[in-house]
Amino acid sequence: MALRARRRVGLAWVVCLIVLLSAAWSAPALASSSSALQLVDIARAHEQAGEQDVALRRYSEALAIDPTCGAAYLGMGALRAKRGDLREAERVYSVALEHLPALREAQIARAHVRRALGAHAEAVSDLLSGAPDDVTSLRTLAGWHGEDGHTPAQLAVWRRVLAAAEAAGDLARAHEARTMVRALQLLVGTADPVAAPPLDAHVAGRDPSDGLRRLVAYTAKRGAPVK
Structure with missing residues (x-):
């Protein structure tokens, strides 16, 4: 009986340790994601104020913190396209899709940029990829x-x-x-x-x-x- 009790206590400690370690490992990722989204909000505010260069720097900082921040890619790509930097906008969306292949908004945005660049076949491919109907x-x-x-x-x-x-x-x-x-x-x-x-x-x-x-x-x- 005493042996079984000790085993149960030991198992409980192991489970507790696993939970604590999981929380410790996930906390930095959650913090990074939160910080990146805060920078995206700041970038949007600068963009609305007409401070495009500052907005681009904030988007870049957000991606440096969290390379999987979809909102930062979309914001930066849209701003690049708005400024007429179509090649750079295309690159931003391509990098976004490397990190986030399921980010449909990036694929649609890249389709419009590619059409504007004259790459019509690639634009159609992006437009319909994964959602032909x-x-x-x-x-x-x-x-x-x-x-x-x-x-x-x-x-x-x-x-x-x-x-x-x-x-x-x-x-x-x-x-x-x-x-x-x-x-x-x-x-x-x-x-x-x-x-x-x-x-x-x-x-x-x-x-x-x-x-x-x-x-x-x-x-x-x-x-x-x-x-």
Whole structure:
């Protein structure tokens, strides 16, 4: 009995020691994370005050303390992009993804920076990586195709938006996508391999393209009204 009691006491001390050591090991990491986030808040305040150079230094200090501080990467990258330092912004987001591969915000931000740099294929890859059916990303891609004048590709992407919205039961987004698909079908005409344009599109010799282009541009920017 006495031996069993001593063993229980010994086991209790071992468990206690493990808990104490775990707390000691995790405390510096928690402190570093907290300090880094405080510096991020300070950097944002300087940024709002127009003190961009100071803000960049605070973001750098936050990352020196905690190289996994996602908020610091995102803040620094956005500020670099705002200043027109696109290559540096791309580098910041790339480093962020090395440390935090699941930081989707960094990947989306890098996609926009890469597009601005003219690296369109890499931008699309970033935009859709890991989330090929994300409706928000697909809408962005459709907008890019529209800006580039690639109407058939824009139509194909809006069809994907429609399918994803219907699958998710998002009636408002599905209505918007259906409106865009119908308008783009008229613009693409016989170049659309999926569906021919409605027969009434050319009634009385009317060319609907001008009005349709305005409709497409307006709907893409504002979103179609919900019925």
